[in-house]
Amino acid sequence: MSLLEKATSGKKTIPEPAKARTSLFVRALASSREEDTASAPPPESLFPKAENRLTMIEGAQAIADSIAALPPSTDSMIALWEICSSRLPLAALSLFLPRDDFLSIGARSGFPAGSSDPIPVSIAPPSAMGGEPLAKEAKALLAPVLGVPVSMVLRAAPLWSDAGLLGLWIYHDPALEGASEEAMDELLGILSCPSSKVLGFSLESPSAEPARQILAASKRFSSVSVACFDLDPLFDSDKLPGGVERDAVRSAFLASCRKILSSSGTALACGDSSVVCALGSSSDADLALFQFAKTLKRILPFFASLSFPAGRALNLDPASAGAAEELSRFISA
Numbered sequence: 001m002s003l004l005e006k007a008t009s010g011k012k013t014i015p016e017p018a019k020a021r022t023s024l025f026v027r028a029l030a031s032s033r034e035e036d037t038a039s040a041p042p043p044e045s046l047f048p049k050a051e052n053r054l055t056m057i058e059g060a061q062a063i064a065d066s067i068a069a070l071p072p073s074t075d076s077m078i079a080l081w082e083i084c085s086s087r088l089p090l091a092a093l094s095l096f097l098p099r100d101d102f103l104s105i106g107a108r109s110g111f112p113a114g115s116s117d118p119i120p121v122s123i124a125p126p127s128a129m130g131g132e133p134l135a136k137e138a139k140a141l142l143a144p145v146l147g148v149p150v151s152m153v154l155r156a157a158p159l160w161s162d163a164g165l166l167g168l169w170i171y172h173d174p175a176l177e178g179a180s181e182e183a184m185d186e187l188l189g190i191l192s193c194p195s196s197k198v199l200g201f202s203l204e205s206p207s208a209e210p211a212r213q214i215l216a217a218s219k220r221f222s223s224v225s226v227a228c229f230d231l232d233p234l235f236d237s238d239k240l241p242g243g244v245e246r247d248a249v250r251s252a253f254l255a256s257c258r259k260i261l262s263s264s265g266t267a268l269a270c271g272d273s274s275v276v277c278a279l280g281s282s283s284d285a286d287l288a289l290f291q292f293a294k295t296l297k298r299i300l301p302f303f304a305s306l307s308f309p310a311g312r313a314l315n316l317d318p319a320s321a322g323a324a325e326e327l328s329r330f331i332s333a
Contacts, residue, residue: 047091047110047152047174054089054179060186063087067194074256075302076198077167078107078248082241084169084191085109091173094146097248099203103168105145106203106248107241110172112147119145124168127160131188142170153177157191159200166200201255203247210270211328214278217266218318221280224265225288226314228276228331229253233307235273240306250275256300260292276331278316285313 057063066083070076077097085093085107092110096103102118119141123134134142134154143150152172159166169191176184207213218224234240234249250269257267257277267277279288289311297304314330316323 047172052175053177054173054175054183056180056183057089057186057190059087060190063190064193067190067198070194070198071301072199073299073301074199074201074259075252075300077200078241078244078252079302080194080198081107081244085241085243088187088190089173089175090171091175092146093169093171096168096170097201097203097251098165098167104203104247105245106167107244108146109243114143114145114147117145121165123156124158124165125156127158127192130157130192131155131184146170148172157188159192159194161198161200163200166194166198201252203251204254204269205247206250206269206271206274210268210276210331211324213268214266214276214331215318215324215327218278218280218316221318223281223283224316224318225279225283225285226276226316226327226330227279227285227289227292227311228270228274228314228333229309229311231273231275231309233309234303237306246272253300253303256296259299260295270331274331283315285315289313 063083066087067080070079081095090110092108094108094111095106096119097106098121099118101121103121103123104118105114105116123138123141125132132155134156136150138156139150139152139154142154143152146154148154153176154170154172155176157169157171159168171191176187214226231250231253234253235246240249250273254267254269254275257275261267261277261279264281265277265279267275270276277292279292293308293311297308312330312333314327316327320326
């Protein structure tokens with residue numbers, strides 16, 4: 001069964017949004033049969049043909065050492081992106097991250113703006129493989145997302161860990177055509193073998209009903225401290241690595257909140273730039289917020305170097321008659 005057949009058959013129940021994902025596969029199938037050269041610029045106009053071949057990667061060991069030194073935290077994936085996107089000699093690099101049963105774009109550099117459609121996980125090569133030019137059927141799924149024609153040479157390198165697939169690199173550079181075997185091995189060694197301490201995270205869309213979900217998860221507690229973080233300072237910081245999607249920043253922050261809360265509370269994304277958390281069995285919301293933010297800074301070393309969001313706090317009795325309205329007003333403030 002081909003990759004496109006796997007992508008289009010897949011599971012019988014397609015997760016939402018079904019229309020967006022179905023349209024992606026329809027476009028991919030059409031592109032695999034006949035490339036629309038009228039709507040897509042030729043590859044050489046985006047990335048001129050390289051005069052020299054890549055023979056070695058300057059400072060490859062130093063790059064590998066920087067990756068190995070990354071701390072065991074969720075946001076180390078963003079730090080990993082910063083290292084690779086700024087120090088590897090590639091014309092274009094992108095990082096796809098898990099979203100439900102698919103992969104979605106988390107960061108890009110060099111590639112034109114494309115769509116936000118998901119791609120099937122089956123595109124990722126096995127852990128022992130990568131670096132070879134992708135087949136046209138795989139490129140047909142990727143091209144609309146990366147904003148490039150199907151004829152462009154794209155390569156993939158997976159980020160596997162003991163927990164599964166952390167992410168997928170998709171990259172392009174004309175200098176890789178005919179590059180030395182040593183240079184290709186160095187490149188794959190850097191992209192495919194990050195420190196085993198690096199933690200991954202999944203992309204997550206904002207909740208449509210944050211107040212209802214938070215309240216439902218808080219019913220088992222007699223009281224909760226609710227904290228709402230506005231992440232705009234992170235998005236607007238000039239220290240944030242270039243090319244990282246807002247969705248990836250918010251999802252990394254959210255994953256760390258859940259790591260701290262574990263079974264003692266819940267956290268979810270709301271709106272375009274906020275994360276709301278609820279910590280059970282706490283009667284002092286301001287103190288709980290202070291301690292929570294302090295822990296977040298400790299386990300988010302990359303984010304802690306930015307303008308860290310201070311957050312807002314609320315004491316809430318989940319059983320009270322006006323709890324739902326009070327929580328809704330707090331979240332939307």
